[in-house]
Amino acid sequence: SAVISQKPSRDICQRGTSLTIQCQVDSQVTMMFWYRQQPGQSLTLIATANQGSEATYESGFVIDKFPISRPNLTFSTLTVSNMSPEDSSIYLCSVIDRVGQPQHFGDGTRLSIL
């Protein structure tokens, strides 16, 4: 299965700032996704990262707050904009190599906002 690297692994940020999280895969993958895991909660899908076009966002998530890029089949970024303490979460990138295959996750980015 694909090897997924997320950077940074953790960060502590100031309120009102923005942070960009990178997700790099060691092979071309069909689909890439971004999830959020709030403290003590399960995972919630933020958006599907579409190669070469705008991401598809789930209800409750908007592009202005969580801009996503996917310039090619191995790389995507998620930006958390104008951060507030409520954005303190783990943000995870996931991929599907090919249709019908399991979804695999990166180790996540642990984000704390002061």
Added chain:
Amino acid sequence: KQEVTQIPAALSVPEGENLVLNCSFTDSAIYNLQWFRQDPGKGLTSLLLIQSSQREQTSGRLNASLDKSSGRSTLYIAASQPGDSATYLCAVTNAGGTSYGKLTFGQGTILTVHP
């Protein structure tokens, strides 16, 4: 809207026991169901993927079953070990349209296996 429920929320067992984790989902029109484990401070590790047309999948000491019509899946762990201690998550992908790959997760079962 798909909802996924996992029972029990937490489970503590002595080493060597066989155990069953339960997952139920409200919309039976799924493409597949996947079981993951999450260790503290870590990402998710895929354990088993069951396609909607399948009844079960096995990997080592793990066996997952799927009854799509009743909206249920179970994860069976044989001869549990302390290294199995983790949070186990069940997730489904709804069938149809643009839903492929979009996982809906349960809240997880926190498993502790003590020596």
